[in-house]
Amino acid sequence: MNTKLSQLTIIFLALGAFVTGTSEFVVSGILELISLEMGVSISIAGQLITIYSLSYAFGALFLVMLTSTFDRKKILLYAIFTFIVGNFIAFLSYNFIMLLLSRIIMGMSGGLYIVVATNYAAQLASPKRKGSAIATVITGFTVSLVFGVPIGTFLAGYFDWHYIFLIIAFGTILLLMGLYKLLPSIKGNQALSLKQQVNIIKDRRVLTGLMTTITWILGYTLVFAYVAPLLSSTANLSIEMTSIALFVLGTFAFVGSRFGGYAVDRWGPNHTITVSLIVHIVALFILTFTQHSTIGVFITFAVWGIATWTTTPAKQYYLVSLKPQSSETVLSFNTALMNIGMMMGSALGGVIITYINITNLSWIAGLFVFTSLIFIKYSFYLDKNITNKPTTS
Template sequence: MVRSYQWKIVMLAIVSFLVGTSEYIIAGILDKVAADTGVSLSAAGQLITVFSLAYAFGTPLLMAATANLDRRRLLIYALSLFVVGNVIAFTLPGYAFLISSRIILALSTGVFVVTALTVATKLAPAGKQGGAIATLVMGFSTSLIVGVPIGRVIAGIYDWKTIFAGIGVLGLLAILMIWLTIPQTDGEEPVPLGKQFALLKEPKIAIALSVTFFWIAGYAIVYTYISPFLLKITGMSEQTVSAALFAFGIASLLGSKIGGYSTDRWGAPRTLIAGMLLHAAALVMLSLTAHSPFIVFGLLILWSFTAWSSGPTQQYHLLTLAPNASGIMLSLNTSVLQIAMAAGAGIGGVIVDHASLTSTSWLGAASVAVAAGTVAVSYARTLSKSRKKAAELRLRRAAKT
């Protein structure tokens, strides 16, 4: 029985890797997409903006509309739409069809990821749900470590559209596997959108979500255009760029692990502030040493490590702010994250068009620094209030004695 649930979770994680690769791959092949479709780098970068906006706003609406649907059937519907999106990217020419493909892929990815997490918690026995979720998240994150570098290699040897053809074929196999192995699971009572957004009225939650926005926007401003940056500014070869993206992915995994450990040991505020300040510093150094491939390679590792160290810490911090509404908080954080990705890609495109590729890291660093400053101010206010309450309590006790 135990083995049965575990391999089903692993299978969902493998499919999560597939949909994650489809999301992240554009940043890894941006220069090739721009050249093939005849658009500028900034226009190609808006493919990420479109994806993120469709994910952020479309996923909550679709999940609310399909709340009562059997979860296995919903997984299959989402993957069927996912296959269609990849087929469009592979077969239909031009930028407009690629935009359509990204919208379809965003909606299908969002529904699949949310539904898979729900199914995983129901498949796992009591006390094992956390591990099940971690396995799925690991599968999605691995797409950045393995999927993007492999996609870059495939795009260099063959054609970038071949990547989407392969993902589409594997998507069909994923549909079959889910149909054969995942049991039917009842839907859930939908949470009204009004209730979801009601939490935003609380200042501490709104401030915490603004941290997510500035942190991810700063990251996205630079990451969206990292491949052309490495090729044109740093002068790396195709093979070195692939290796750099692989190292970037490995560092992101290590950063997430260390971020979680640091949160347990030193607390969320200290971990966030330290990680974000180092994140901003790495982006500044990226511009200052842009023409040295060896130094840039090392800075990419530092950047990825520090950027991703904030992920689990920020999620934990948000959960502590609203422990009785954890699902809604994570949903809101995901939406803000995707909106920040869209904003970052859009702002980065403007910078590339009107300034230069090297300028992206300066503005990215500034945005991350704002996030770090917001955490620092919020933490200082919390400490001040705690000390004031403690002082008042001591005075009351002294008055009684």
């Protein structure tokens, strides 16, 4: 496959990450509309994000393991097809159980897709551009925050929210046809044994690094999953203004994801992750005071977005550097645990807003991100000790 065709294929793979990300996060912006139509509370509706994240984690970890020996092109195309079916079910859903089922289907297929697509991108790229290819697919997921979620939220102000999933389905059909034509066949690989995978997790540097993933994204999702009801109750923002706030957040999330790659190359994972987490914590605590002002929300969201997603590529770089020979497995764990963190964040957020005022979400989220800072600093400490340990002849 020539270079230009490979680059085009990688872009298509990134578009797949975009649509799966849009389906995952768009619910955050239309939570109140779903709650009203389905006759459930906001906290119950928020579990649509919880179940998606759990299903995504299952797909990213267990379905990847179960299908590892099969032709990767077939698995990727089957994953996309299943994702399309899930979106059609969401469009046709007339009750909460049916909508919940659609989220399970979309989540499992989306999780399988993102891991296979990331691996595909790495194999299609030249050795010197493997990192850039992986980053492109990840950026597709981040761009869903920039355009997918705000546009979906905005459209929900004018059309029935069901049509958002219909649009995603038809867009993904075009993507499926493109990838069918472009993707070369890649044979499956021998899966790592359970013992080999356990040995990876037993490395305390990797374990604490993965705990950072859970607590970091938990803190982020705690606020993000309930951002629409939060802003409507504090700053009195309409759904249109909420979509603009999400656009600001997503734009700076995109900037952060690109800056994170540059920063980790220039300053290393230790400084990049540490600084970005500190800024993330500060932004969440400040949001407690700025959430009552439209301008304050926009400014805080800008800082929050860039800090949060600067962490992502830097943390993935760090985890891969710990186990370069098992990078796909480590990234699979990271993707799965990231979505478990999202699941925990949306579930805990539902409990918090049921028993505590919703205005407390941001500072509570800040405490979880602070926990992630402790985990990653301990991981860096362990890694430094191993690196500096003198070797014996």
